[in-house]
Amino acid sequence: MDKADEEGLMTDPWPTTKALFDELSLQFQVILECDYAHQKIKHLKQGAIKIDNFMVKFEALVTKSGITNLQAIDLLEQNVNTEIIQALFYQGKQKTVLAEATVEIFQIGHAMEMYRFMKGNQRALGSSGWTSRSSAGGHQQSAGSSNQARAPTATTQYAPMDVDATHTKTKVQYFKCKDYRHFTCDCKQKIDVCSMDHEELRKAFYDEFEEEKREQLKE
Incomplete structure (x- = not known):
């Protein structure tokens, strides 16, 4: 130092x-x-x-x-x-x-x-849109189902009448043979509408209408 x-x-x-x-x-x-x-x-x-x-x-x-x-x-x-x-x-x-x-x-x-983030938003929007459409479709289907539930069937009183048929409350009856066990297309005695004139057709339908009214009054 x-x-x-x-x-x-x-x-x-x-x-x-x-x-x-x-x-x-x-x-x-x-x-x-x-x-x-x-x-x-x-x-x-x-x-x-x-x-x-x-x-x-x-x-x-x-x-x-x-x-x-x-x-x-x-x-x-x-x-x-x-x-x-x-x-x-x-x-x-x-x-x-x-x-x-x-x-x-x-x-x-x-x-x-x-x-x-964008894909997640698209999936969310698609899911909600699908749900909305499904809900709307469900409401429409429910309404349709409700209407269809009231629609007549072949076994109800208000079933649509077959070509040559009239019906009672639970059965379908045919103009010609008065049978309940087969369809009009299978009936061997069904009315030949083409060969009938206006008066004959009116009488056939009128007779069946009167018979149906009598059956309803009995019930």
Whole structure:
């Protein structure tokens, strides 16, 4: 130690214990923060995190961790969702600068999120539209079914009359043979309408009408 150093030690004030402690604590704090950020960034997976939130966390940890540009890009490609990296490579948009890589990955991830959002809305609208149409169809069908329920059938009192037939409350009777056991088309004695004149037809229908009225009065 030369004379100048001895004089400096004698004249310069010595740091206090608190000053030394604060300086060492600051240095260790930086080291601890760097290690902490480095560990966090290695295990930061996107998963269900939105791409913008993920990129904010990743860039903040990169700043604290002190890793190199290429290391950061490598970690980003490992930790972001696979579908985004696949699209990045398919489109040939890999970058060697972290700032450019983050922009490309963010744009692809954001586009995918918007696509999923639009598809979800379309499915929801399609489902509600289908439900509305189904409900409307159900109401119409119910109304139709209700009307059809009141419509006459072949076995009810109000069943539509066959060509040569009249009916009682529960049975169908035919003009010619008065039988209930077969259809008009199968009747061997059915009226030949084409060969009858107007007066004969009027009489045949009138007779059957009167007979039906008498049957109803009996009931």
